[in-house]
Amino acid sequence: MLRLLPEPGSIAYFGPPMSDPKAELMARLRAFEGKASSEPQTARFPVNVPMIEHWCDAMGDRNPAYLDAEWAAASPRGQMIAPPTMLQAWVMPGLRRWRDRPGAGSAVGSILRVLDEAGFTSVVATNCEQEYQRELVPGDVLRTSVTIEHVSDEKQTALGTGHFVTQHYSFRDQSDEVVATMRFRMLKFRPPEASAATPAPKPARPRPRPGITHDNRFFWDGVRAGKLLIQRCAACGRLRHPPGPMCPGCRSLEWDTLESAGRGEVYSYVLHYHPQIPPFEPGHPVALVALDEGTRLVADLVGVEPEEVHVGMRVQVEFNAVDDELILPQFRPLTP
Amino acid sequence: MRFRSELANRTAIVGIGATEFSKDSGRSEMSLAVECIAAALDDAGLAPEDVDGMAAYTIENNPDAEITRNLGIPGLRFFGRTHYGGGAACATVLQAAMAVVAGVADVVVCYRAMNERSQQRFGTGVQRLSPQPTAESAHFGWYAPFGLLTPAAWVAMFARRYMHEFGVSSDDFGRISVADRKHAATNPAAWFYGQPITLEDHRASRWIVDPLRLLDCCQESDGGVAVVVTSAERARDLRRPPVLVRAAAQAMAEDQHMMTSYYRDDITGLPEMGLVARQLWETSGLTPADVQTAVVYDHFTPFVLVQLEEFGFCGRGEAKDFVKNANLELGGGLPINTHGGQLGEAYIHGMNGIAEGVRQVRGTGVNQVPDVENVLVTAGTGVPTSGILLGRA
Ligand SMILES: [Zn+2]
Numbered sequence: 001m002l003r004l005l006p007e008p009g010s011i012a013y014f015g016p017p018m019s020d021p022k023a024e025l026m027a028r029l030r031a032f033e034g035k036a037s038s039e040p041q042t043a044r045f046p047v048n049v050p051m052i053e054h055w056c057d058a059m060g061d062r063n064p065a066y067l068d069a070e071w072a073a074a075s076p077r078g079q080m081i082a083p084p085t086m087l088q089a090w091v092m093p094g095l096r097r098w099r100d101r102p103g104a105g106s107a108v109g110s111i112l113r114v115l116d117e118a119g120f121t122s123v124v125a126t127n128c129e130q131e132y133q134r135e136l137v138p139g140d141v142l143r144t145s146v147t148i149e150h151v152s153d154e155k156q157t158a159l160g161t162g163h164f165v166t167q168h169y170s171f172r173d174q175s176d177e178v179v180a181t182m183r184f185r186m187l188k189f190r191p192p193e194a195s196a197a198t199p200a201p202k203p204a205r206p207r208p209r210p211g212i213t214h215d216n217r218f219f220w221d222g223v224r225a226g227k228l229l230i231q232r233c234a235a236c237g238r239l240r241h242p243p244g245p246m247c248p249g250c251r252s253l254e255w256d257t258l259e260s261a262g263r264g265e266v267y268s269y270v271l272h273y274h275p276q277i278p279p280f281e282p283g284h285p286v287a288l289v290a291l292d293e294g295t296r297l298v299a300d301l302v303g304v305e306p307e308e309v310h311v312g313m314r315v316q317v318e319f320n321a322v323d324d325e326l327i328l329p330q331f332r333p334l335t336p
Numbered sequence: 337m338r339f340r341s342e343l344a345n346r347t348a349i350v351g352i353g354a355t356e357f358s359k360d361s362g363r364s365e366m367s368l369a370v371e372c373i374a375a376a377l378d379d380a381g382l383a384p385e386d387v388d389g390m391a392a393y394t395i396e397n398n399p400d401a402e403i404t405r406n407l408g409i410p411g412l413r414f415f416g417r418t419h420y421g422g423g424a425a426c427a428t429v430l431q432a433a434m435a436v437v438a439g440v441a442d443v444v445v446c447y448r449a450m451n452e453r454s455q456q457r458f459g460t461g462v463q464r465l466s467p468q469p470t471a472e473s474a475h476f477g478w479y480a481p482f483g484l485l486t487p488a489a490w491v492a493m494f495a496r497r498y499m500h501e502f503g504v505s506s507d508d509f510g511r512i513s514v515a516d517r518k519h520a521a522t523n524p525a526a527w528f529y530g531q532p533i534t535l536e537d538h539r540a541s542r543w544i545v546d547p548l549r550l551l552d553c554c555q556e557s558d559g560g561v562a563v564v565v566t567s568a569e570r571a572r573d574l575r576r577p578p579v580l581v582r583a584a585a586q587a588m589a590e591d592q593h594m595m596t597s598y599y600r601d602d603i604t605g606l607p608e609m610g611l612v613a614r615q616l617w618e619t620s621g622l623t624p625a626d627v628q629t630a631v632v633y634d635h636f637t638p639f640v641l642v643q644l645e646e647f648g649f650c651g652r653g654e655a656k657d658f659v660k661n662a663n664l665e666l667g668g669g670l671p672i673n674t675h676g677g678q679l680g681e682a683y684i685h686g687m688n689g690i691a692e693g694v695r696q697v698r699g700t701g702v703n704q705v706p707d708v709e710n711v712l713v714t715a716g717t718g719v720p721t722s723g724i725l726l727g728r729a
Contacts, residue, residue: 142539208480211465211473241599242478248591268497270489271546275460275599278485283546288493288598296599298493300482311500328481 019255022154026117028164029111029151037146037167038106042092045138082136087171087180091144107148110166115188120162122191130182141174146158149183162189182328205278206323209314216243218257224327226319229257229297241295262317263334271306285309289331303332340548341583341619347433348571348578351380352691357440357682360454367600368560369398370406376562379636381575382443388562389414389441391428393448393685395421397456403447414441420588420594421458422635422716424443424688426724431583432565442566449560450689453490457556461486467560472493472594488553488636490595490682491718492545495638497671498604499547502653504641506547508660510538512637513679513709515664520676523531527555549585552637560709563694568729579697582710583620587611588720596719604653606639609714617648620725622710624649627725629696629705630670630712631689634677639717644670647712666703674703686715693726 042179045051052066064071065081072080082090112123136142138157171181222229231243235252246253267290271283283306290296301309302320314329322328353375355361355368357403377384384407392402393415400415414435418424425448432444452458462485466473479485484493498504517533520526532549541550571578589607591600600607617623624647632640641655649670650658663669675681680686693713695701708728715722 025587079658177474207483208465208485209477210481211469211475211477213469213471213474216474216477242474268493268500268598270484270492271494271543272486272489272547274545274550275486277461277483277485283484286482286484286489286493288497296466298479298482298484298596298598311496328483330482 001098007289009144016149021118025114028114032107032111032148034150035107035148037108037148039124039249040145041093043142045090047090047138047142049080049138051089052080052082052086052138055083055089055270059083072334077135079137082138082140084132084135084180085130087130087132087136087182088169090142091171098234108146108165108167111148111151111189115163117164118216118230119190120188122162122189124159124162124188125184125186127185128163129181130180132179132180134179136179143172144169145172146170155187157187157189160189160192162187194311195279201311207279207326215245219243222257222259223319223329228260228262228291228317228329230260230291230293231255232258239293241296241297258293260291260293260317262291262329264289264312264331265313266290266309266311266315266331267296268311269301269309271309287315287331289315297329299329299331301332302330308333339618340584341615343430343433343437343581343584344619344621345582345727346568346617347436347565347578347581348568348688348729349429349581349586350566350571350576350578351376351378351382351572352562353377353379353695354525354561354688354691355449355527355689356558356686357557357559357684358453359527359556359558360621361451363593364492365449365451365455365560366402366406366560367401368451369447369562372449372560372562373403373445373447376445376564378568380564382564383655384409385446385638386443388412389432389435389444390483391415391435391444391446392417392432393424393428394423395420395424395685396448396450397520398611400451400661412441414444418597418722419719420716420719421556422633422685423490423719423721424585425633425690425722426627426688426713426721427586427715429563429565429581429690429724430722433584436565443568444565445562446565446687446690447562448685449562450684451556451558452683452685455558456638458487459553459556461489461515463627469620476595484536487595487718489545490547491636491638492548493596493598494582494603494642494718495636496547498638498642501604502627502656504638506509506539506549506655507535507551508641508656509637511549512640512664513538514632515662515668515671516634516657516677516679518572518665519671519674519703520680520704523676523681525625525702526676526681527557528676542619548638551645551679554635554683554721557682557684559682559684559688561684561691563687564689567710571729578729579694580727580729582622582725583616584722585612585615585619586720586722586723587615588714592720594720597718606642606646606717606721608719608721609643609717612714612721613647616712616723616725624726627670627710627712629674630672631677631693632672632712633689633714633716633721634673634679635683635716639678640672641716643714647714648672666705669702671705672707674701686713690724693724696728697728 157297233247234254314334418427428446521532
């Protein structure tokens with residue numbers, strides 16, 4: 001089972017010079033063995049049905065022993081139980097608690113820092129074994145105490161050189177009976193040289209580029225100049241978008257452009273979720289905008305929450321650089 | 337305008353064949369093509385030596401020449417392909433019928449074979465445009481840079497406006513999924529065999545592109561389906577009772593775009609499908625009341641409602657009422673997609689729907705509608721498209 005670990009800190013070691021750094025380090029690490037890892041944790045909530053149901057949803061587990069009170073009542077157990085593998089879920093402190101909790105005093109915080117200082121800056125959870133003394137049922141309130149059981153000698157692993165740190169958890173119920181135990185092992189290791197350097201941040205995947213032809217170049221040139229241009233037939237004055245070489249009304253090949261005031265309304269819109277296509281965010285709003293001049297165009301909306309978009313919403317164009325090379329016309333709600 | 341056609345009842349579909357429908361066929365698209373074509377010829381009681389024509393889609397990856405060589409077909413006198421994705425489905429039958437009536441071919445195979453799930457997924461849309469300055473790259477360039485880049489998204493834009501103008505709800509779309517999945521649940525060939533859904537399931541399914549949910553979108557499938565077309569005369573001597581092509585039509589309409597005809601005064605209809613409908617009714621002499629069941633192209637549920645309106649099964653904006661009370665399910669007023677449709681059986685770009693139309697006329701459907709005289713089959717929507725009317729000889 002994976003669990004969240006606090007980000008390893010990096011505090012410099014100001015102690016006396018050490019003659020044999022490895023032996024010295026091992027002695028310091030061994031001193032943690034048998035110590036309590038941290039303050040005992042009490043579950044934030046008793047074992048309860050809603051959390052069991054969420055867990056089963058996430059795991060795709062439809063076992064009626066966890067979900068169907070009627071079925072469970074008629075079963076040999078006579079009541080619903082919690083999935084045994086939820087054990088650790090009951091005492092997880094939650095994300096905010098991790099941040100708020102003062103880690104400095106805890107033994108596990110200290111041992112991680114000692115290993116950081118020695119260059120073993122990376123961490124990975126390697127195994128987790130659980131033993132169950134009894135099944136948990138709704139209403140049970142768990143409390144856990146954790147000790148540092150063992151710190152290994154320096155080991156060579158596929159990930160790099162490091163030390164395994166094993167913690168032993170015991171889970172007790174409201175009557176102080178041990179209901180389960182867990183052994184959780186992590187590897188603190190020195191990342192290999194090749195990957196030690198911070199990799200260059202991957203460039204965000206750029207948006208697809210417009211397809212520019214002789215027929216529509218004026219539009220994209222206009223966008224770069226901060227203008228929303230609409231093609232206009234020079235013979236009959238008809239506006240058209242998307243542009244083309246010939247007026248479908250009078251078949252004239254002559255045209256010029258009209259600069260739109262850039263105001264209009266949302267004629268229709270969508271919110272894109274799947275598949276997730278970077279760099280677009282889930283819920284990305286794209287509108288079919290009816291310009292006041294009479295033509296429509298598709299563009300995305302900015303400055304609006306997805307759930308606020310509606311048909312008929314008044315919008316105003318703006319020209320935004322979405323990356324180093326591409327400027328797009330986008331629309332923002334007009335404030336009355 | 338009155339339409340006339342030389343094709344009415346002069347050709348027949350005499351054989352149908354399919355591979356299994358899966359998410360990973362484990363073999364080449366070429367293998368799927370030759371398997372389903374051989375099966376269709378066998379169904380007809382014909383041999384590859386009898387084939388002298390082929391009709392397919394331009395999006396088909398298998399070249400006719402490779403198929404012809406692999407099947408040991410001595411030669412072809414006619415081969416033609418139609419553009420616009422699933423809009424080509426019924427057009428293959430139109431092309432075949434035209435070739436046969438014109439005398440340029442005697443036996444024409446129409447087919448679609450693809451690893452659309454395991455190899456090339458259309459659902460992922462257009463994420464990279466061709467760098468060539470073509471009309472097609474210009475077209476996608478009006479949408480993709482802004483994040484409107486999947487088929488679901490293109491359709492969702494129409495669907496939102498349709499909902500807005502006619503007070504249509506997501507539940508109304510869901511009723512299409514429920515009907516399709518009910519039919520798929522009793523069709524052993526369907527991917528979703530044994531897995532019916534409820535309106536609740538539809539409501540609970542995640543957004544793909546709001547207002548379209550997962551259960552509004554068809555599957556992505558691997559598989560192949562073929563049908564064999566010949567003259568009504570020759571059909572009488574073959575293994576199966578002939579299924580006449582009463583009418584076949586293609587259409588594109590004014591201000592037509594590929595999936596994004598957003599610039600018409602009204603975007604709540606599918607005028608290209610309307611033009612298909614008028615041709616089918618007028619050249620066959622039939623009306624919606626003469627049709628006992630229909631295979632209505634269902635890549636996305638909203639366009640099923642719009643098609644029902646375009647074909648005159650109900651009035652404009654009234655499909656939301658027409659689809660209620662299980663009217664589209666077996667036993668209802670107009671059972672549709674009795675094989676489970678592309679939501680339930682498989683997404684073979686409408687070719688599996690033509691095969692189901694044939695089964696319904698033959699009386700061999702797994703979800704057979706009683707006393708079928710005529711079946712309507714439609715092709716892909718939002719693009720230039722096609723349709724056929726099939727009937728008993
Ligand atoms: Zn003009």
